[in-house]
Amino acid sequence: MNLSIPELSLVVLIGVSGAGKSTFARRCFLPTEILSSDRCRGLVSDDENDQAATGDAFDVLHFIAAKRLAAGHLTVIDATNVQPEARKPLVALARQYHCLPVALVLDPPESLCHERNRARADRDFGPHVIRNQHNQLKRSLRHLEREGFRHVHIIGDPADIAAATVIRQPLWCNRKQERGPFDLIGDLHGCYDELRELLSRLGYERRPDDADGAEPTYRHPEGRKAVFLGDLVDRGPNISAVLRLVMAMVASGNALCVAGNHDVKLARALRGRQVKISHGLAESLQQLEREPDDFRRQAAEFLDKLVSHYVLDDGRLVAAHAGLREDLQGRGSGRVREFALYGDTTGETDEYGLPVRHDWAAEYRGRAWVVYGHTPTPVAEWLNRTICIDTGCVFGGALTALRYPEKTLVAVPARREYYPPVRPLRPPEQSPTLSAQQHADDLLDLSDVTGKRILHTTLQPAITLREENAAAALEAMSRFAVDPKWLIYLPPTMSPPETSGRDGWLEFPAEALDYYRRLGLTELVCEEKHMGSRAVIILCRDRDATRRRFGIQDESLGVVYTRTGRPFFNDATLERDFLARLHQAAEACDFWERLATDWCCLDTEIMPWSAKAQELVAHQYAAVGAVARATLGEIENALQRARARTDLDPAATATLARLTADYAQRLEATHRYIAAYRHYCWPVRGLDDLKLAPFHLLASGDRTHFDQDHRWHLAQLARLAAADPQWIVATPHRTVALDDPASVGAAIDWWLALTEGGGEGMVIKPLAYIARGRRGLAQPAVKCRGRDYLRIIYGPEYTRPEHLARLRKRGLGAKRGLALREFALGIEALERFSRREPLRRVHECVFGILALESEPVDPRL
């Protein structure tokens, strides 16, 4: 005996104690699918038969059932369930999660149940209990369907119970195994001419062709399948022909079709039900009146059987007439059908008498792409992975198809207005110049960024953000960051090399080169490290690009922000002039044309250091220099005077000599320290005194440039520098072949020369932007800082042996782990931006970088 149940259902076993429910359940379902009331009693009271624990036990059972159903798992309730009040909450639960409730009644002879209970030591209740239960069961049987059970199976024969098998039926809407490619087609409303034209533009061929008399269909030579999004009928000129064509395509396996609200209403009318003849139904009835009875019957049957929605392509694509929320996808219930047909209405009506719709798409967070129609819009636009492709053909708009997986649109304009639109096509509240996605992106949701989060990126599959770090980032992001619409990238932190064993040196290039050598990399690039302030620059070619690409409607041509997302310039005029000058350079070197873009994102350093860090330079670095020089000088002077005395103890003379030499050295170190910070300071009176050193061209147009090696990046940016050499610095660099000792030696010499001349040092990177080595993803860059520069980091006198010995002990693990996670998140952010994903998807990555930046890591690394 086969028991057929829907694959996603809440199976309620019904039977008296001893009916064999648990045995049956164990045989037919997974252990994890079965929720037993006895087991739950045990969980809350340590005694599976403790009737006093029944209330708590069912609370637990219902809670677990709710979690399973919400996640889309079939669930079996193993309890007697002989009373209607026990079943009622279960039916409600199934409804709440849009699953079908199934009643499975096991009703063997009462005597057999008595016998089984007697054999069990833990069931010491009298025979009256079973008798009562059986009476309740008998009274229940007739009412199960009325209680809401969509499937009811009753088995009485113990042999049948022992032999029955459960067959799980896929839901009508489940077409996950169909992977396309598809062409999804919007509301037709009898627009037959436009449909034929659209099908032929999509590459479908008529079979057999017009000449033959047979019932025609359309098929695609590459096996594509059309998916009609419903509302085939009403309003339009040629409803019968549309029906005939769609029915033939569906019958021949060349198309799928979901139900639209007009289709359903027409079906009811054709079945002779009382319906209000409005919204173009009259046209359908008139036109069908001219058709033979046979066709009308076929059409009614076809429309009647249309399913609410389809889940396609392994769950990646959902087609529904009015769209579908994530929690309703792939489920079957009245509410699902209601939503798929009519959308999420608020119950109110607008000034045109049409239902006010709740904007479910603006809140959509699902992974599946949802393609729908129903609401005529002037242009089909993506919003959070959803798109409405009803462009109002019957109202004189166009008939639009979406090609999937290409996600390109193909549209055929309406030949004329067949039906006057009730409401103007454009929704009035929306700003006309921003896309729907951009309008929705004004609002970011707190739940998308706070709490413990795990982000998935291409480079690192799972990056965990701790709750307290996200909380810290929320404050930084809210109070100090630039508009999130600009904030599409933040640079990763950068690790220094392992400390050098060389006498008197803390960092030396050899260790950095060795790091990459150990990973098996062979080609590196060494770039001079500019000592200024890190800046990310977004530059747009014109204000139109600013609006189109970023959804920002002001006069700006871009933005300049720091590595923590704050505005780089406190002065808006300076920022505007800065961008204007960069823009001039871009125009002068045909930057836009060569990259075929109207915007770009640059990773840069802006010098001098003192321009941005003036406070810090003066009140920390210069102040320490001033007092160190004053105090050490005075001590040295006092020591000299003491040494000049003639009445000293001999031991004192020796100590004074040692101390004098020591303080002279310390004074010398202080002078080197002062020289080091001075090198990165010059007065800035205006734009001309700044220098810009770009070194990454991160993204432009619709793509990122992480697939290009650093030579390419530097070459692109060198052109920019050549256009304004007074102001833009082309980053000096050299490539290194790790297997060539001469090349390695030359790189080290270059670093020595740079740092002896006052330079900060260099950044060593794999030649490829993203490099994998023997141990996975390699550090995108390692910085090697000069000996004197490090005085700014570790103190003027860090080179004294007793200091150096302690400073050498530093752990890089945390810093490098952080650098990789931030690198992965930064790249992911820009990739998502380039794919034009919703802002929240970009924002969560950038927010993640800011959160990671609040991890406690030695700030000197």
Added chain:
Amino acid sequence: MLLSLTTTHRPATDLGFLLHKHPAKIQTFALSFGQAYVFYPEADLERCTAALALDIDPVGLVRDRQGPSGENRALEQYVNDRPYVASSFLSVAIAEVYGSALNGRCAARPELADARLPLDAELSALPCRGGETVLRRLFEPLGYSLEAERLPLDKQFPEWGNSRYYRVRLSATVRLQDLLAHLYVLTPVLDDDKHYWVGDAEIDKLLRHGDDWLAAHPERDLIARRYLKHQKSLARRALERLLAEDGDEATAAIGPDAGGEPALELPLRLNEQRLATVAGVLREHGARRVADLGCGEGKLLGMLLKYPEFERLLGVDVSLRALERARDRLNLERLPERQRARIELLHGSLIYRDERLTGCDAATAIEVVEHLDPPRLAAFERVLFETLQPPLVVLTTPNADYNVRFPHLPADRFRHPDHRFEWTRAEFAGWARNIADRFGYAAAFRSVGEVDPEHGPPTQMAVFTRPLPIELAAEPSEPAP
């Protein structure tokens, strides 16, 4: 750090007896934070100078630090002024290296310890919060003549100006014991920082070393407050003990912290008026569930909690520290359960949509908008008026027209360094009317604080209401006079 003590007392070399340090030697002392050397750059009968050179280990300061992290977390940085300047480290060194002299003991020349001698003290670098004025106000009443030379930050960059450090020379005829006690107490007072945690024991130290001079010092309040790291309760107790015999009213002297920035807005009065007005508006409109957006330390919430008609109070702030303080101020952990259930503090941001805030019938944003960057205002507006849509919104912000009435406020400055803008009355009214039009609200305006006939009130308020369905709408109430 270098402290030189010079005397011209004859024989000047008696200084060696007073300090217990032989002028022919150089002595080294191991301290917990480094080393100290005492040696004599000059030592003859006319003139004798003892030099105390402190060699503080900068790496140890960062790596072995046990005390507080110092002002601006300076002690977490290797680039740090502490090794080179006079600070609480010097006080510790004086107590350890010149301990007997500080306590007035001199076994070899007891009469010298009690004698007032011509003494000079030179400090190579002394940080002075408040500059030379404070330096003079501290030392001159004690009888010192003073030379102070301010150190420039960097001669190569004269535009950076001067540092907060002075090279200082103090001269007086004074007991050595007193000179050392003055330096011991006043050095960290001038620096206004300490490298160790300050507790009750610090009161004893202050009173011991300030025994016979502090009570009469005109700056005793400043000294007590700074010496005890601005912990008001410690300073109060110290002054009470110090002045116990004089019968002086010590607590009044402490008052509101005069050491900070001059308070612009007469903060107590205006803020209290503001909160009372807000509470009044909420009650007039019969609000029951109120979200205070940007609740800060919870002052408004605390006031609303007193009225039982507010069933549910939500405080939202983006700053975790502010919420922490609000929790303390409102004494949340100790409220009775029913009271506790009425109030909730949430970490959130006004520019993100937040599900947790739905269902409130009033929202307040008191002195909050001006902390948002103008480009982020649009998000705030939509979050509040489009997604939350409370029937009542009460919003206050400074009136920029009124700023001319603050004599200390330069024309190009805002009232608070974190303000991103301040609106004139016209700008505010324009903004509020636009909000009302776009989101279907009615806007009414009120004044908070004393109204200037020309420049209006110091604080401006907008009350936004959404028309309710007719059966629910109450009679519009008259604004309170």
